[in-house]
Amino acid sequence: MSKRARRAREATAPTPLPNEDALREGVELAGVEAPQPESITVGPTLGGTDPGGAGAQVTATAGDAPLRQASLWGDAWRQLRRNPLFIIPALLLVLFTLMAFWPSLFANGDPRDCDLSNSILPPSREHLFGFDVQGCDYYTRVIYGTHVSLTIGLITVLFASTIAITLGSISGFYGGKIDAVIARIADIWFAIPITLGAIIILNFLGTRGLFQVSLALMILIWPTMMRLMRSSVLSVKEMDYVAAARALGASDFRILRTHILPNGIAPVIVYATITVGIVIAVEATLSFLGVGLQLPSISWGLMISGAQARILASPHLLFFPAVFLVVLVFTFILLGDALRDALDPRLH
Amino acid sequence: MGRYLIRRLLELIPVFFGATFLIFAMVFALPGDPIRALAGEKPLSEAVQREFREEYNLDDPLMVQYGKYIGGLAQGDFGKTFNGEEVLTIMKEKFPVTARLAMIAFIFEAILGVFAGILAGLRRGSFMDNLVLVSTITVVSVPIFVLGFMAQLLIGVKWGLLPIAGLRHGWLSYAMPGMVLGSISLCYIARLLRTSLGENLRADYVKTAVAKGLSKMRVVGRHTLRNSLIPVVTFLAIDLGTLMAGAIVTEGIFNIPGIGREVFLAVRAQNGPLIVGIVTAGVLIYMFANLIVDLLYAVLDPRIRYE
Amino acid sequence: MALKEVPARPAEASAREPHRGRLLEVENLTVEFRTPYGVVNAVNGISYTLDAGETLAILGESGSGKSVSAQAVMGLIESPPGFITQGAIRFRGVDLLTIEESERRSVRGQKIAMIFQDALTSLNPVFSVGYQIAEMFMVHRDMPKRDAKKKAVELMERVGIPSAAERVNDYPHQFSGGMRQRVMIAMALSLDPDILIADEPTTALDVTVQAQIMELLDALQSETGMGLILITHDLGVVADVADRVIVMYAGKIVETGSVYDVYANPAHPYAEGLMQSIPRLDQKGVELNPIKGSPPNLMRIPSGCPFHPRCPYRQDVCVTDEPPLYEVSADRRSACHFWQDVLAGKARRA
Helix, strand or coil: CCCHHHHHHHHHCCCCCCCHHHHHHHHHHHCCCCCCCCCCCCCCCCCCCCCCCHHHHHHHHHHCCCCHHHHHHHHHHHHHCCCCCHHHHHHHHHHHHHHHHCHHHCCCCCCCCCCCHHHCCCCCCCCCCEEEEEEEEHHHHHHHHHHHHHHHHHHHHHHHHHHHHHHHHHHHHHHHHHHHHHHHHHHHCCCCCCCHHHHHHHHHHCCCCHHHHHHHHHHHHHHHHHHHHHHHHHHHHHHHHHHHHHHCCHHHHHHHHHHHCCCCCCCHHHHHHHHHHHHHHHHHHHHHCCCCCCCCCCCCCHHHHHHHHCCCCCCHHHHHHHHHHHHHHHHHHHHHHHHHHHHHHHHH | CHHHHHHHHHHHHHHHHHHHHHHHHHCCCCCCCCHHHHHHHCCHHHHHHHHHHCCCCCCCHHHHHHHHHHHHHHHCCCCCCCCCCCCHHHHHHHHHHHHHHHHHHHHHHHHHHHHHHHHHHHHHCCCHHHHHHHHHHHHCCHHHHHHHHHHHHCCCHHHHCCCCCCCCCCCHHHHHHHHHHHHHHHHHHHHHHHHHHHHHCCHHHHHHHHHHCCCCHHHHHHHHHHHHHHHHHHHHHHHHHHHHCHHHHHHCCCCCHHEEEHHHHHHHCCCHHHHHHHHHHHHHHHHHHHHHHHHHHHCCCHHHHCC | CCCCCCCHHHHHHCCCCCCCEEEEEEEEEEEEEEECCCCEEEEEEEEEEECCCCCCEEECCCCHHHHHHHHHHHHHCCCCCCEEEEEEEEEEEEEECCCHHHHHHHHECEEEEEEEHHHHHHHHCCCCCHHHHHHHHHHHCCCCCHHHHHHHHHHHHHCCCCHHHHCCCCCHHHHHHHHHHHHHHHHHHHCCCEEEEEEECCCCHHHHHHHHHHHHHHHHHHCCCCEEEEEECCCHHHCCCCCEEEECCEEEEEEEEHHHHHHHCCHHHHHCCCHHCCCHHHCCCCCCCCCCCCCCCCCCCCCCCCCCCCCCCCCCCHCCCCCEEEEEEECCEECCHHHHHHHHHCCCCC
């Protein structure tokens, strides 16, 4: 198969994508604009296909010279600054971050200070979101719930992308046996649906705190990012300036660090941003199912779960945490979308 | 072509063993004692416990347990649950329900997704295009359990259009859960087709088709769409496999007794053999879907057929 | 790129095919692209004609408007962003810009056909080459599929594809670059068009294959008597085949004349620069002189003569006054105030 044909095939290669696994839906969205990986991978689906093409889309044209690095990110920033679809989610993110780490700025009550006599009172002027079953002020609880969602989302993706970038670079750069081993390990985890896998891992871990939920999700999401990084490295590796650096006697590490990473990392960052949103959604789903965080943790998923039985009588119990959850997820997906557009040189 | 498929098949073997072993290990190395969980309040006699441990090989080392399990699997034996039922029997009972739900979701996402994708992709930047972009991003941001509740509340309770939950209304019962289940893939298909159509419309061969004096209908419908649908069709194949493997959240919310709800209940009941059985079946379906995709590629894209 | 000798005198070349009337008249054609960054003036009022049996080469750098003008003739300009703001394109006397799209379509492909630079991307990857050729007969001649396939095989044989009958069901990626371009040619010629436009038909090919494709085009043209427009950035490739040449710069025609004259003694500094940047067998030892500076920004075309910032003959008048197309001789024009100096080779080089 000619290189061009292979590229063409890669361009249309889909990713396996368990339907309920919001996580992998995110993969698709991340790459959906750019199915043009240049990677030389094993096969269209299982064997290490590029999951999103965001990667290649950026890298394919991104690196004609090392100088381009600076301008790729510089151009991206200049474009983002003017894009309302970036500014709005960026401001929302600032707001959510404040809420997560300084909730007292927004709510002066104590989320655990509850009075059963207030149980499921509807929203009122003093208590905008009403009260939950335990008689806790719902507004305060919803605000305090931000912490868990945002922390799990950020920690999980931070660690998963670190693993993914490391393994993906090694895999793509060295190829051969290491590549095959890493690819197969990723394939194995890929074959396990996220929700089901997370349930089983959490069941196995026994305790289900913030750390365990993050760990379970991290284990399940790194393979996709690893594949993305790998294909991205593969395409950057072929660039002339990498050959030039090699000819000048640069070490592998130096080539990776100064040439391949800066140019190859853009798609992973786009994807990681979207994944934060999706991890947040999955965390809420797990808590909702009763297999994630447990009371007395304050989590939107748990709140929605508690609202389930009273959905008709007290819709506010569902409404407020659901809106916060959706807006937070939306924030990250929009951010990722804006980033991808900004980092795509074809659109400049 | 033949060699290509064989290589893909070979690559799937470690995936199968790796994935099933991982699940097996996590399920059977549980810190809790499955027997105690099963027995509940009533303490079991020593003899019964021993018999039980014997039957489920619980005293063997993990690798041996797994080996025995795979041995049984090779003969079509998925083992017995801790309640003594055949895992295969349970799966045979639950699978048709999941399959029906999957069909509805599949038809819904395929038809609407392709339709929306064409509308958006043909006229980039138009009102329809922006509408599709915004609505797909929004829907994807809504976790499926929230989406389920919203559908129940609006379509079911407020407008009274469709049954809310359960299976008492025949095929109609599957309508709402099917739509909820298919909604995210629908968004993905729409965006995938939009992108792919957009890229193909800019391709040189489209210019050639116009230069040949072909009608717009033919240029788009035959030349462009034929190419643009390749990723969509292969995505649909993979997605169908995923749908068939069961939908935990959707089946849970809508109270549909399929494979997804069954495996969820099995995890909660710590019913190891049932969990492993269902996950193994899921991995098999996943692998099968992958092979189908490889075949589809070869059928749809001549550049792959003649490797 | 190609090492060529000065082509044969045009007298022999044009005697090859008797004229059968005027096929194409392009008059004051102006094309602009309206982009978010500004208006790109791609073609700025060009006029030329093409007769039956004639081969016209349109020469220029990328961005000179040569491809855009050809696409305008074919009706391939996407609008928006492209707009034909002025001019007429008359095919056998009928202005193609004023007729209905359905009529236009009956001209496209059947009367005026076009082939492109990269045959791999220009052929649809998922259809067999046979189908893509046969489609012309199926769509435009209502021919049943089987007969159309037969026609496709005949055409493939005619353009020199070996064992055409066996290869008719192969896909584009299974052919070599040269063979793919032959497929494109077969497709373009299927309905005996009056005009064939070849947009850089050999640029993507190896030098040896380039010559074969040019020979094929030349032979087919003499055989059918069609008008042939060759768009190229490399006069060397087309010099043997073309009768007349139009040199374009910044969307304008800067020189036109017989290939022999322009090649041997250009009357415009830009054409002269192009000739001097081609290695020539007949001028051994002469230094190559690339044109200085870079092609103009089509959003801000220089005042006066658009070539003045790069021109070795520049004088003050060039900055202010746009030169008309001066008549150099009966069949020759140059848009240079100092064409006489250029002909005489009196460059005022620093």
